[in-house]
Amino acid sequence: MSKRYSQDFKDRAVRLLSDRLAADRSCSQWQAVREIAPKLGIANESLRRWYEQHLVNTGGRQGMxxxxxxxxxxxxxxxxxxxxxxxxxxxxxxxxxxxxxxxxx
CATH class of the missing domain: 1.20.5 (Single alpha-helices involved in coiled-coils or other helix-helix interfaces)
Incomplete structure (x- = not known):
């Protein structure tokens, strides 16, 4: 059964990932996800999807x-x-x- 995370938690996780990517340009998105997700106790794919949706919401990527x-x-x-x-x-x-x-x- 899947866990439900609050929007605030998701936003903080995405912010951590964004900060990590901004701090080290040589770090790939996948590397950063693999570092941060276990520390937060979430699945890598969940964090990756939240980040992708964040990019869409902020206009950084095409999508709904x-x-x-x-x-x-x-x-x-x-x-x-x-x-x-x-x-x-x-x-x-x-x-x-x-x-x-x-x-x-």
Whole structure:
């Protein structure tokens, strides 16, 4: 089961990695991740992904920012809700149309 880390913890971890990379230009990103992640008790891949997302969020790399990702999720939920509502309305209109077509007794 995966652990959930607070955004503050992630930001501090990314800051440590950024500082390490800025301090030693000869150090590769992967080397820095392998040094820092065990000290923080996290997986190398987690720190690497957080750093990559940080680069996207700050404009250092192409990709979808966290805010854009949240907006897409919200819009997908809204679309699904609207589709459900449309199906309900179609069913209801078919029901009432059938009622209107029946001859009165």
């Amino acid at each position: 920012t966290r805010e854009e990702h949240e907006e897409v999720k919200r819009l997908k939920r809204e679309v699904a809700e609207l589709r459900r509502a449309n199906e309900i309305l179609k069913t209801a209109s078919a029901f009432f149309a059938a009622e209107l077509d029946r001859p009165a007794r």
